Amino acid sequence: MDLADLYRDVIVDHNRNPRNRGRLPQPSHSAEGNNPLCGDQLRVTLEVSDGVLRDIRCEGRGCAISTASASLMSEAVKGHSLAEVAGLFGQVHQMLTSHDAVPGPDLGKLAALSGVREFPARVKCASLCWHTLNAALAGDAAPVSTE
Amino acid sequence: MIALATEVPPGDVERLRAQFPALCRRVNGHLLAYLDNAASAQQPAAVIDAIADYSRNHHSNVHRGVHTLSQEATALYEGARGKVRGFINAASEREIIFVRGTTEAINLVANTLGRTRLQPGDEIVISWLEHHANIVPWQLLCEQTGARLRVVPIDRRGVVDFDAYRALLGPRTKIVSLAHVSNALGTVLPIGEFIAEARDRGIATVVDGAQAVPHQRIDVQALGCDFYAFSGHKMYGPTGIGVLYGREAVLATLPPWQGGGDMILTVSFERTTYNSLPWRFEAGTPNIAGAVGLGAAIDWLAEVGMERIAAHEAELLAYATARLLTIPGLTIIGTAPDKASLVSFTVDGIHPHDLGTVLDAEGVAVRTGHHCAMPVMEFFDLPATARTSFALYNTRAEIEQLHAALTRAIGMLR
Ligand SMILES: Cc1ncc(COP(=O)(O)O)c(C=O)c1O
Numbered sequence: 001m002d003l004a005d006l007y008r009d010v011i012v013d014h015n016r017n018p019r020n021r022g023r024l025p026q027p028s029h030s031a032e033g034n035n036p037l038c039g040d041q042l043r044v045t046l047e048v049s050d051g052v053l054r055d056i057r058c059e060g061r062g063c064a065i066s067t068a069s070a071s072l073m074s075e076a077v078k079g080h081s082l083a084e085v086a087g088l089f090g091q092v093h094q095m096l097t098s099h100d101a102v103p104g105p106d107l108g109k110l111a112a113l114s115g116v117r118e119f120p121a122r123v124k125c126a127s128l129c130w131h132t133l134n135a136a137l138a139g140d141a142a143p144v145s146t147e
Numbered sequence: 148m149i150a151l152a153t154e155v156p157p158g159d160v161e162r163l164r165a166q167f168p169a170l171c172r173r174v175n176g177h178l179l180a181y182l183d184n185a186a187s188a189q190q191p192a193a194v195i196d197a198i199a200d201y202s203r204n205h206h207s208n209v210h211r212g213v214h215t216l217s218q219e220a221t222a223l224y225e226g227a228r229g230k231v232r233g234f235i236n237a238a239s240e241r242e243i244i245f246v247r248g249t250t251e252a253i254n255l256v257a258n259t260l261g262r263t264r265l266q267p268g269d270e271i272v273i274s275w276l277e278h279h280a281n282i283v284p285w286q287l288l289c290e291q292t293g294a295r296l297r298v299v300p301i302d303r304r305g306v307v308d309f310d311a312y313r314a315l316l317g318p319r320t321k322i323v324s325l326a327h328v329s330n331a332l333g334t335v336l337p338i339g340e341f342i343a344e345a346r347d348r349g350i351a352t353v354v355d356g357a358q359a360v361p362h363q364r365i366d367v368q369a370l371g372c373d374f375y376a377f378s379g380h381k382m383y384g385p386t387g388i389g390v391l392y393g394r395e396a397v398l399a400t401l402p403p404w405q406g407g408g409d410m411i412l413t414v415s416f417e418r419t420t421y422n423s424l425p426w427r428f429e430a431g432t433p434n435i436a437g438a439v440g441l442g443a444a445i446d447w448l449a450e451v452g453m454e455r456i457a458a459h460e461a462e463l464l465a466y467a468t469a470r471l472l473t474i475p476g477l478t479i480i481g482t483a484p485d486k487a488s489l490v491s492f493t494v495d496g497i498h499p500h501d502l503g504t505v506l507d508a509e510g511v512a513v514r515t516g517h518h519c520a521m522p523v524m525e526f527f528d529l530p531a532t533a534r535t536s537f538a539l540y541n542t543r544a545e546i547e548q549l550h551a552a553l554t555r556a557i558g559m560l561r
Contacts, residue, residue, distance in 0.1 A: 001175055003508045007501075007559055015560070038500040039517055039530030061530055063498035064560055119504060 005115035006122070007064065010072070015064040020074035022057045032143040033060075033132030035124055040066045044132045051082050058129060065113075065122050070129035072110050082137065089130055096123050160459065163451065164540045166191040177510025180545035185330050185358060185489050185536035186514050187380040190444070194384055197443035198436050208432055210409060224435050227442030228425070234445045235375065236366040237392055241424035244398075245433050248389035249357040250280040252376030253324070255391055255428060256353050257284040259401040260374075261322065264351065267293030270319045272350075274299040274307045274336075275526060276329040279519045281355045285324065294321070301526065305332035305481040313344055322351045327359035331520035331534070332481025333489040335359070342372050351397065357381055361538070362460055362487055364453040373397045379437060383538075384444035388437030391428075398424055405430040456539040460488035463537045467546045474553055476561075480532050489536035491518070494553065496561045499533040505559065506533075509552035511545075 024030075027045035034041055040062030047055035056078055058070040073092075077085045087106070094101045095114050103111035116126045124146040135144045164170050169189045172179055181189060201223060207216035209224045231243045246252045261271075271285045275298055282296075289296050297320075299312045307325075316323070323345040327338045338359075342352045353374040356365060361382040367375050374397075379388040393401075403410055403421055407430035412420040421427045448456070467490055471477055476495030494502060503515035514534045517524045524531065535549060 001508060003505060003559065006504065012560060037516065038498070039524070040500075041530070063500035065501070067498075122500075122504060125500065 010112035011068040014068035014071040018071040029136040031136035035146045065125040069126040174510045180511045180548045182535040183512045184538035193447045194443045198440040201439045227438040230442040230445045244391040244425045244428045248378040249376045252391035254284045257288045261288040265292040265294040269294045269321045271322045275301040305334045306483045324353035326355045328487045331518040331523045333486040334483040335485040379441040385440040407431045464488040491532040491534045499531040505556035506552045
């Protein structure tokens with residue numbers, strides 16, 4: 001177990017300076033996510049039109065992994081079609097949970113999160129933002145929980 | 148580094164440590180520094196061996212057979228009850244009820260005393276620093292009875308406001324239930340004074356002693372409480388066993404809670420009569436192995452001596468507090484003048500969960516999270532803290548290992 005594999009430079013950077021931080025004033029979609037184990041809370045607000053995720057903001061408090069994951073996700077999905085976003089979700093899920101998966105080429109910077117799977121207690125921290133994004137797109141009213 | 152008088156010679160601690168198999172293992176390539184004792188303390192070989200001996204040689208059901216093994220199991224189980232009685236100086240073994248742990252003990256009181264004594268509008272008083280185990284059972288009871296939950300405030304140090312407590316006690320107060328020691332902050336309540344105020348007003352008193360029992364001598368008669376609850380796994384015993392002490396005069400007036408075998412005298416479809424104390428509250432086959440392990444833990448604690456434990460842990464608390472405060476950006480949460488041997492803290496710019504992961508990689512086990520005390524976290528406006536909690540076997544070297552690991556975390560993450 002190598003900490004440097006978990007806290008890669010990209011992750012430390014995105015934790016220190018999260019991108020797309022905050023809340024869209026008039027989002028078309030929004031959802032809240034909680035990770036009761038560590039008390040992480042996240043709100044994702046989206047601007048979606050014509051099947052394209054045009055803008056995104058993430059706001060909340062959480063550990064370095066959840067903060068960096070939300071920041072990386074926001075960069076990765078912005079400007080992409082919902083079909084592409086769904087494809088990314090599948091690849092991220094695969095990367096976080098299956099041991100032999102090689103991060104796909106579409107993942108780009110998101111591949112920095114591949115070290116998380118060696119730390120089972122932290123997988124939920126990395127996946128919280130993605131589940132919250134999905135809930136927002138699905139129009140779920142109830143907050144999602146990683147439990 | 149600061150110089151402090153060591154009350155227990157280091158050689159003594161090393162001899163005690165050697166009796167704990169788990170403390171000899173390595174974690175992630177480092178010697179384990181087990182600093183999560185407030186969650187569960189490790190078990191000495193004496194406890195592990197007592198449970199194994201029961202399982203190998205005496206395992207059978209209690210109170211039910213004339214055969215030899217059943218008689219031995221019964222003697223072991225009831226023998227453990229006797230040890231618990233002595234350990235907390237209860238007046239009688241009839242006052243010692245074996246349960247799964249503190250949580251079940253409090254639920255038992257809520258479901259027996261609570262359901263029979265409360266009318267709509269009556270009040271139950273707890274404090275702001277309670278563990279969820281001493282909040283949720285009372286909330287459920289309030290929903291069932293129409294009673295109201297009242298909460299005594301704490302101050303920024305984590306001290307429970309005694310004057311506010313007195314002011315809250317009124318004609319509608321029927322039950323007071325308080326932690327003796329806070330698991331999230333370490334605050335030790337002058338519980339005898341809190342109990343006396345309630346007793347003077349005829350209010351039933353319940354004490355959550357989960358965090359007190361491993362660290363100081365408890366005398367339930369001197370305290371004068373009606374109920375005192377604690378868990379085996381926090382006092383060097385196994386999980387799944389705990390104790391509810393109930394004053395006999397009160398227990399005798401309570402209806403049973405769970406029904407089943409062992410808690411009855413006679414059963415017919417027309418009428419069932421109930422067993423006497425304490426068995427009336429122990430329905431079904433109990434955790435015999437757990438009780439045996441708890442009895443062994445009590446014997447072991449008696450041999451070490453509670454005063455010696457308290458002195459060593461006080462020294463560790465002072466040392467750890469001083470050392471942690473040398474870390475830039477570290478804030479201690481919970482600064483009551485009378486504290487148990489644990490330190491909750493935050494480090495600026497680093498989430499406790501990340502601290503926990505880095506520390507684990509360095510072989511240091513601490514708890515991170517809300518410690519089942521979410522109202523406490525809310526009070527300090529924190530999502531979580533990291534908590535180091537000490538036991539009789541911890542050393543200054545382990546505190547240095549914690550210090551070094553925290554320094555590494557800061558270097559990596561800040
Ligand atoms: C103060 C306090 N009360 C109650 C409990 C609950 O104990 P258990 O989980 O053993 O029932 C704990 C421990 O988790 C505690 O620290």
